[in-house]
Amino acid sequence: QQPVQSPQAVILREGEDAVINCSSSKALYSVHWYRQKHGEAPVFLMILLKGGEQKGHDKISASFNEKKQQSSLYLTASQLSYSGTYFCGTGENSGGSNYKLTFGKGTLLTVNP
Amino acid sequence: DTGVSQDPRHKITKRGQNVTFRCDPISEHNRLYWYRQTLGQGPEFLTYFQNEAQLEKSRLLSDRFSAERPKGSFSTLEIQRTEQGDSAMYLCASSSGQGMSNEQFFGPGTRLTVL
Numbered sequence: 001q002q003p004v005q006s007p008q009a010v011i012l013r014e015g016e017d018a019v020i021n022c023s024s025s026k027a028l029y030s031v032h033w034y035r036q037k038h039g040e041a042p043v044f045l046m047i048l049l050k051g052g053e054q055k056g057h058d059k060i061s062a063s064f065n066e067k068k069q070q071s072s073l074y075l076t077a078s079q080l081s082y083s084g085t086y087f088c089g090t091g092e093n094s095g096g097s098n099y100k101l102t103f104g105k106g107t108l109l110t111v112n113p
Numbered sequence: 114d115t116g117v118s119q120d121p122r123h124k125i126t127k128r129g130q131n132v133t134f135r136c137d138p139i140s141e142h143n144r145l146y147w148y149r150q151t152l153g154q155g156p157e158f159l160t161y162f163q164n165e166a167q168l169e170k171s172r173l174l175s176d177r178f179s180a181e182r183p184k185g186s187f188s189t190l191e192i193q194r195t196e197q198g199d200s201a202m203y204l205c206a207s208s209s210g211q212g213m214s215n216e217q218f219f220g221p222g223t224r225l226t227v228l
Contacts (some may be wrong), residue, residue, distance in 0.1 A: 089217075
Protein backbone atom coordinates (compact mmCIF):
# COMPACT_ATOMS: atom_id res chain seq x y z
CA GLN A 1 0.00 0.00 0.00
CA GLN A 2 1.24 3.43 -0.98
CA PRO A 3 2.68 5.64 1.81
CA VAL A 4 0.94 8.93 2.40
CA GLN A 5 2.93 12.13 2.11
CA SER A 6 1.99 15.48 3.59
CA PRO A 7 1.71 18.22 2.72
CA GLN A 8 0.95 17.76 -0.98
CA ALA A 9 2.58 21.08 -1.76
CA VAL A 10 4.44 23.81 0.07
CA ILE A 11 5.71 27.22 -0.98
CA LEU A 12 8.63 28.80 0.83
CA ARG A 13 10.71 31.91 0.64
CA GLU A 14 14.43 31.35 0.44
CA GLY A 15 15.83 30.78 3.91
CA GLU A 16 12.65 29.32 5.41
CA ASP A 17 12.33 25.81 6.83
CA ALA A 18 10.02 22.96 5.79
CA VAL A 19 9.03 19.53 7.02
CA ILE A 20 7.70 16.78 4.77
CA ASN A 21 6.06 13.75 6.31
CA CYS A 22 5.69 10.19 5.09
CA SER A 23 3.37 7.73 6.79
CA SER A 24 2.73 4.06 6.11
CA SER A 25 0.07 1.62 7.26
CA LYS A 26 2.62 -1.20 7.14
CA ALA A 27 5.66 -2.03 9.26
CA LEU A 28 8.69 -0.55 7.57
CA TYR A 29 12.29 -1.62 7.32
CA SER A 30 13.58 1.36 5.38
CA VAL A 31 12.57 4.77 4.12
CA HIS A 32 14.28 6.31 1.09
CA TRP A 33 13.98 10.00 0.23
CA TYR A 34 14.36 11.35 -3.30
CA ARG A 35 14.05 14.75 -4.95
CA GLN A 36 12.86 15.02 -8.54
CA LYS A 37 12.97 18.12 -10.67
CA HIS A 38 10.59 18.48 -13.57
CA GLY A 39 11.52 16.22 -16.46
CA GLU A 40 14.43 14.66 -14.62
CA ALA A 41 15.05 11.39 -12.78
CA PRO A 42 14.62 11.11 -9.01
CA VAL A 43 17.85 11.91 -7.18
CA PHE A 44 18.69 9.92 -4.07
CA LEU A 45 18.90 12.02 -0.91
CA MET A 46 19.18 9.59 1.97
CA ILE A 47 18.03 6.29 3.40
CA LEU A 48 16.89 5.51 6.91
CA LEU A 49 16.90 1.98 8.24
CA LYS A 50 15.03 0.35 11.06
CA GLY A 51 17.16 0.69 14.14
CA GLY A 52 19.40 3.19 12.43
CA GLU A 53 20.28 6.76 13.29
CA GLN A 54 18.76 9.97 12.09
CA LYS A 55 20.48 11.02 8.90
CA GLY A 56 21.44 14.37 7.53
CA HIS A 57 23.81 16.23 5.33
CA ASP A 58 24.20 19.93 4.86
CA LYS A 59 20.81 21.43 5.71
CA ILE A 60 18.66 18.41 4.91
CA SER A 61 17.99 15.77 7.53
CA ALA A 62 15.46 13.05 8.18
CA SER A 63 14.09 10.95 10.99
CA PHE A 64 12.38 7.57 11.11
CA ASN A 65 9.91 6.57 13.82
CA GLU A 66 9.60 2.81 13.41
CA LYS A 67 6.78 2.40 15.91
CA LYS A 68 4.64 5.02 14.22
CA GLN A 69 5.74 3.86 10.76
CA GLN A 70 6.54 7.45 9.89
CA SER A 71 9.43 9.41 8.52
CA SER A 72 10.00 13.13 8.25
CA LEU A 73 12.33 15.10 6.01
CA TYR A 74 13.60 18.41 7.38
CA LEU A 75 14.85 21.17 5.11
CA THR A 76 16.38 24.12 6.90
CA ALA A 77 17.34 27.51 5.50
CA SER A 78 15.94 26.47 2.12
CA GLN A 79 17.73 27.39 -1.08
CA LEU A 80 16.30 27.92 -4.54
CA SER A 81 17.91 24.63 -5.59
CA TYR A 82 15.70 22.75 -3.12
CA SER A 83 12.68 23.26 -5.36
CA GLY A 84 11.26 20.03 -6.75
CA THR A 85 9.03 17.13 -5.87
CA TYR A 86 10.10 15.07 -2.87
CA PHE A 87 9.20 11.39 -2.75
CA CYS A 88 9.50 8.91 0.03
CA GLY A 89 9.92 5.28 -0.94
CA THR A 90 9.28 2.64 1.66
CA GLY A 91 10.79 -0.81 1.96
CA GLU A 92 8.77 -3.24 4.04
CA ASN A 93 11.05 -6.19 4.61
CA SER A 94 14.64 -6.79 5.50
CA GLY A 95 17.08 -9.10 3.82
CA GLY A 96 16.57 -10.39 0.33
CA SER A 97 13.09 -8.99 -0.04
CA ASN A 98 14.07 -5.46 0.88
CA TYR A 99 14.38 -4.36 -2.69
CA LYS A 100 10.97 -3.19 -3.80
CA LEU A 101 10.19 0.38 -2.94
CA THR A 102 6.67 1.74 -2.74
CA PHE A 103 6.58 5.46 -3.38
CA GLY A 104 4.21 8.13 -2.16
CA LYS A 105 2.59 10.63 -4.49
CA GLY A 106 5.16 13.25 -3.68
CA THR A 107 5.33 16.70 -2.10
CA LEU A 108 5.88 19.64 -4.44
CA LEU A 109 8.26 22.13 -2.84
CA THR A 110 8.66 25.58 -4.36
CA VAL A 111 11.27 27.95 -3.02
CA ASN A 112 10.91 31.56 -4.13
CA PRO A 113 13.51 34.32 -3.86
CA ASP B 114 29.81 9.18 -16.51
CA THR B 115 29.32 6.23 -14.20
CA GLY B 116 25.61 6.68 -13.49
CA VAL B 117 22.65 4.69 -14.76
CA SER B 118 21.96 5.33 -18.44
CA GLN B 119 18.82 4.67 -20.46
CA ASP B 120 18.14 4.67 -24.16
CA PRO B 121 16.22 6.14 -25.86
CA ARG B 122 15.30 9.16 -23.78
CA HIS B 123 12.08 9.70 -25.71
CA LYS B 124 9.98 7.37 -27.80
CA ILE B 125 6.84 8.19 -29.73
CA THR B 126 4.99 5.27 -31.22
CA LYS B 127 1.63 4.39 -32.66
CA ARG B 128 -0.81 2.18 -30.84
CA GLY B 129 -0.19 -1.47 -31.59
CA GLN B 130 3.54 -1.13 -32.25
CA ASN B 131 6.25 -2.82 -30.19
CA VAL B 132 8.90 -0.82 -28.37
CA THR B 133 12.09 -1.77 -26.55
CA PHE B 134 14.02 0.25 -24.00
CA ARG B 135 17.52 -0.32 -22.74
CA CYS B 136 19.06 0.32 -19.32
CA ASP B 137 22.73 0.22 -18.41
CA PRO B 138 23.18 0.14 -14.62
CA ILE B 139 26.13 1.38 -12.61
CA SER B 140 28.84 -1.12 -13.47
CA GLU B 141 29.35 -2.77 -10.09
CA HIS B 142 25.63 -2.98 -9.26
CA ASN B 143 24.09 -6.43 -9.40
CA ARG B 144 20.50 -5.34 -8.73
CA LEU B 145 18.41 -3.67 -11.41
CA TYR B 146 14.86 -2.35 -11.20
CA TRP B 147 12.26 -1.04 -13.61
CA TYR B 148 9.67 1.47 -12.47
CA ARG B 149 6.94 3.34 -14.30
CA GLN B 150 5.95 6.89 -13.46
CA THR B 151 2.89 8.77 -14.66
CA LEU B 152 2.16 12.45 -14.21
CA GLY B 153 1.59 13.44 -10.61
CA GLN B 154 2.55 10.05 -9.22
CA GLY B 155 5.60 8.50 -7.67
CA PRO B 156 7.44 5.69 -9.44
CA GLU B 157 5.61 2.36 -9.46
CA PHE B 158 7.60 -0.86 -9.21
CA LEU B 159 7.48 -3.10 -12.29
CA THR B 160 10.19 -5.72 -11.95
CA TYR B 161 13.51 -6.53 -10.32
CA PHE B 162 16.64 -8.45 -11.31
CA GLN B 163 19.44 -9.77 -9.22
CA ASN B 164 22.22 -10.44 -11.69
CA GLU B 165 20.46 -12.17 -14.61
CA ALA B 166 17.59 -13.60 -12.56
CA GLN B 167 14.25 -11.84 -12.67
CA LEU B 168 13.01 -12.28 -9.12
CA GLU B 169 9.71 -10.44 -9.12
CA LYS B 170 7.20 -8.96 -11.53
CA SER B 171 4.49 -6.58 -10.45
CA ARG B 172 0.87 -7.27 -11.29
CA LEU B 173 1.12 -3.99 -13.21
CA LEU B 174 3.27 -5.85 -15.71
CA SER B 175 0.82 -7.44 -18.13
CA ASP B 176 1.67 -10.20 -20.59
CA ARG B 177 2.55 -7.51 -23.14
CA PHE B 178 5.55 -6.50 -21.05
CA SER B 179 8.75 -8.49 -20.86
CA ALA B 180 12.11 -7.67 -19.36
CA GLU B 181 15.46 -9.36 -19.68
CA ARG B 182 18.93 -9.02 -18.30
CA PRO B 183 20.74 -11.74 -20.20
CA LYS B 184 24.29 -11.36 -18.89
CA GLY B 185 23.58 -9.65 -15.64
CA SER B 186 24.67 -6.31 -17.02
CA PHE B 187 22.31 -4.20 -19.18
CA SER B 188 18.57 -4.85 -19.25
CA THR B 189 15.84 -4.40 -21.83
CA LEU B 190 12.15 -3.75 -21.31
CA GLU B 191 9.87 -4.59 -24.24
CA ILE B 192 6.25 -3.60 -24.60
CA GLN B 193 4.28 -5.39 -27.29
CA ARG B 194 1.12 -4.07 -28.92
CA THR B 195 1.39 -0.75 -27.14
CA GLU B 196 -1.73 0.94 -25.83
CA GLN B 197 -2.32 4.61 -25.03
CA GLY B 198 -2.37 3.72 -21.33
CA ASP B 199 1.26 2.66 -21.63
CA SER B 200 2.29 6.29 -22.07
CA ALA B 201 4.53 7.08 -19.11
CA MET B 202 8.10 7.61 -18.00
CA TYR B 203 9.92 4.30 -17.65
CA LEU B 204 12.66 4.52 -15.07
CA CYS B 205 15.50 2.13 -14.44
CA ALA B 206 17.40 2.02 -11.17
CA SER B 207 20.28 -0.03 -9.84
CA SER B 208 21.76 -0.84 -6.47
CA SER B 209 24.83 -2.66 -5.28
CA GLY B 210 23.09 -5.21 -3.13
CA GLN B 211 25.82 -4.78 -0.54
CA GLY B 212 24.72 -4.66 3.07
CA MET B 213 21.17 -3.93 4.02
CA SER B 214 20.76 -0.36 2.86
CA ASN B 215 19.90 -0.96 -0.81
CA GLU B 216 20.23 2.61 -2.05
CA GLN B 217 18.70 2.73 -5.52
CA PHE B 218 20.05 5.15 -8.11
CA PHE B 219 17.82 6.11 -11.00
CA GLY B 220 18.59 6.69 -14.64
CA PRO B 221 17.17 9.62 -16.64
CA GLY B 222 14.22 7.58 -17.86
CA THR B 223 12.59 6.87 -21.20
CA ARG B 224 9.47 8.88 -21.88
CA LEU B 225 7.03 6.85 -23.96
CA THR B 226 4.17 8.47 -25.82
CA VAL B 227 1.67 6.18 -27.52
CA LEU B 228 -0.48 7.92 -30.12
